[in-house]
Amino acid sequence: MPVTEGTVPHLGHRTWYRIVGTRRPGAKPPLLVVNGGPGCPHDYLDDLAALAQETGRALVFYDQLGCGRSDHPDDPALWTLDTFVAELAAVREALGLDPVHLLGHSWGSQLALEYAFTRPHGLLSLVLAGPIASAPAYQAETRRLKETLPEDVRAVLDRHEAAGTTDDPEYDEATMAFYARWLCRLDPWPAHVMRAFTNISRDVYETLWGGTEWQLTGTLRDWEVTGRLGEIDVPVLLTSGRHDVATPDLVRPLAEGIPDATWTLFERSAHLPSAEEPERYRQVVGAFLADVEARAPTVARAA
Template identity: 45%
Template sequence: MKPGAWLMTALIAFALAGQALAAGGGKPVEGFVDTRDGRVFYRIHGQGKPGLPLLVVHGGPGANMQYLRPLAALADQRPVIFYDQLGGGDSDRPDDPALWNTARFVDELDQVRRALGLRRLFIVGQSWGAMLATQYVLSHGQEGVAGLILSGPLLSAPRWIADQRLLLAQTPPAIRQAVEKAEAAQSYDSPEYQRAMDVYYRRHLCRLDPWPDFLQESFARLALPVYLAMWGPSEFTCLGSLKEQDLSPRLGELLMPVLYVCGRFDEARPETVGWFAAQTPQGRLVVIEGASHSHHAERPEQFNQALRDFMAEVEASHRPLK
């Protein structure tokens, strides 16, 4: 797409999205933002509600908005905006490995925010989405971001990898041995490795049995080229471009209130997430008991209430950025 054409489509999308956010009630509003690299699908719940908008940044990389469906309940108070990152969900899926990097996804988030006219807002990032959202405010500026919510956050790949090894050490010996054997042989499609993934995921990714339909649907649509390029064959085997990324030294630069949320059995271990919160000037931690990485699905009422309380407090305080 030529630069002039991109600018024109962005302006049109901005105008349409502004109308959608100003409208009242009714069904969710859906559409596409024409980014420089392809169309990005979005869905807005609660248009016209009085609270500050909440922009939802999903994880993966390569996942989609579907697994975060419980957050739509927050649209009774404010607009809740979901979008599928390029390469996944209902967004375009270009066949270009050069696109699968953090900097491009950060720029995409900025394009989505601008196109939808979200001048002042909250941002919630889940899992890899937490790294994406945090990198966005650190690189594009914190103006207009009233508060940041980081759910099961991947903020330091080295710490994440170390935590997965600690959690793997708590699994039965046969599971650990299967992982070690597959990693040594790079045989990630082996039945033994796949079985180890299943056991691990049911402990630390989602403890519900069966998994909710929306979570299964989201996994079924995982954009594997993106996930494999940026992360690897599983949550506990990281071979991709994110392997060395670490935002933890910069958490002290976050000036807005930041809510950290994780489950007691989360892949993002409470000890690590608590340490992140301690590095953040206005950071606070909520640990959801009995839940894991999918705490938003396992304990939706508790998760959503934590977000409601946090956003209500920030809105009431009207604290400007320092």
């Protein structure tokens, strides 16, 4: 499949993008992929690229400002929810993605929701992967999951958190025990997943989210949109893993609160079913996009 790369200007900086597949008049609408983090490059979602060949539509990936191949400005004031919602809109406008489907994973699902609340023209559907609707509820769940780790692992985590030495390699090793259970259960992790995970921009992550998955000290620690889910007026596919850090208890409010939502649970996956069960994941997403377009055939045409 043809691949096109480039950059989009945003707030005086450059946001890098990659288009997999061919865009032409009358083609199926593209799928714009919004990755998680915050501060994580898109690489871990590369398994989705095969959807371009399998569904005959272009896929558009981008690295959010501050991570990956995009500019890394040294300006903490940029790391706000508004910056990244506006960036999503800027990528879409610059590339002429109208109409478009939007897939957001993890933090990217928060961005996708916030963007959808603005009721943008030409948005056909949302795929929300490993989503949440409440940061406080997420913190409570991850703290519960942490308590199920082996006692010796918890002791290391607790000791370093109490001492303020969470930059110690011993702490990182203990944290990996959490991620191996609820982020990605593959052993070893695929190279593209490891590449993204080891290149996360800590300044962006810590400003917005916090120190760990169970210590939300960033500016998003009180983020909550459960009461607004009824505003979503496009079809929505929710996806998550049986062993996901976004537990079924966190996804259920979205399934119940969004008017036109379906939910697929991947039994053999944690937070990354696109990498853990890639063929089935693409089949589920592809079928959803096709169904949306079949329901609105006169709207679902790429410019």
